[in-house]
Amino acid sequence: MAITFDDLPYASEGSGISTKAAIDAQHRIVHTLRQAHVPATGFANEDKVVALGPVGPRLLAEWNKGLLALGNHGYSHFDSNDLNTESIEREVVRGEATIRPMAASVGRAIPFFRFPYNHIGDTEAKRAAIEKFLADHGYTLAASTIDTSDYFFNNAYERAFAKRDKAMMRRIKHAYLDHSRIQIAYYGELVRKVIGREVPAIMLLHANRLNSATIGQLLALFRSAGYGFVSLTEAQRDPAYSTPVAATKFGPMWAYRWARARHVKVDGRLEQEPPTWIGAYASGTP
Numbered sequence: 231m232a233i234t235f236d237d238l239p240y241a242s243e244g245s246g247i248s249t250k251a252a253i254d255a256q257h258r259i260v261h262t263l264r265q266a267h268v269p270a271t272g273f274a275n276e277d278k279v280v281a282l283g284p285v286g287p288r289l290l291a292e293w294n295k296g297l298l299a300l301g302n303h304g305y306s307h308f309d310s311n312d313l314n315t316e317s318i319e320r321e322v323v324r325g326e327a328t329i330r331p332m333a334a335s336v337g338r339a340i341p342f343f344r345f346p347y348n349h350i351g352d353t354e355a356k357r358a359a360i361e362k363f364l365a366d367h368g369y370t371l372a373a374s375t376i377d378t379s380d381y382f383f384n385n386a387y388e389r390a391f392a393k394r395d396k397a398m399m400r401r402i403k404h405a406y407l408d409h410s411r412i413q414i415a416y417y418g419e420l421v422r423k424v425i426g427r428e429v430p431a432i433m434l435l436h437a438n439r440l441n442s443a444t445i446g447q448l449l450a451l452f453r454s455a456g457y458g459f460v461s462l463t464e465a466q467r468d469p470a471y472s473t474p475v476a477a478t479k480f481g482p483m484w485a486y487r488w489a490r491a492r493h494v495k496v497d498g499r500l501e502q503e504p505p506t507w508i509g510a511y512a513s514g515t516p
């Protein structure tokens with residue numbers, strides 16, 4: 231599988247980014263990946279880089295060497311459903327301000343763009359226009375095949391952290407890892423059903439506090455599910471990723487898009503939802 235992290239340098243909800251939290255989380259994620267020799271791609275939002283001042287580029291530089299690579303996730307965390315094609319293209323180009331020259335300084339390109347929410351175009355005309363300008367700017371659209379709703383668990387984890395509730399933090403971590411185990415198996419099976427064989431998986435994660443606290447356990451989960459690790463470039467070399475996918479205003483994982491393209495019947499309702507108490511705790515209404 232290929233590991234990807236979105237919302238670099240640091241995914242945080244609400245007002246401002248805590249510099250210390252961003253540095254700590256980045257350090258743990260990057261250090262763990264490096265120690266385990268696991269390749270990964272980190273997709274950055276330029277506005278989050280700017281918000282961290284000089285720390286922003288310093289954190290991204292860690293993703294510009296060895297087995298780690300940078301990707302573009304837009305200037306802001308925009309929703310392409312709400313923007314016209316010109317504005318989306320502007321988001322893509324402004325998203326390169328730090329990462330493009332940084333990559334070029336070590337002879338690298340930025341081969342992948344990933345849309346926030348995986349919204350790749352809500353009408354066929356828009357999707358096709360996006361596909362064309364991404365190619366013009368040298369991008370391949372980054373896919374993802376496994377989603378564990380990590381942002382959802384992270385909202386609860388952030389609340390427990392703010393309340394210094396260590397027991398709750400542990401409980402959330404366990405629930406997250408349990409749910410991840412189920413989702414990894416579910417999406418692996420879904421891809422086999424739709425494509426009829428194994429396809430390199432692409433793991434969608436966010437650069438947040440919860441993943442920084444669980445990255446070692448997540449890698450162990452992937453390994454025990456039988457996965458080894460490859461780069462995103464290597465994973466997307468599989469011909470399954472060349473399947474033309476249709477416009478949609480939603481952001482499903484790629485097996486659902488492939489199922490539609492190949493007229494394979496799948497039932498998304500079989501997919502397990504995260505426990506409801508996680509959402510209730512995160513919103514403060516337990």
Ligand SMILES: [Zn+2]
Pocket residue numbers: 236237303307345346347
């Ligand atoms: Zn994102």
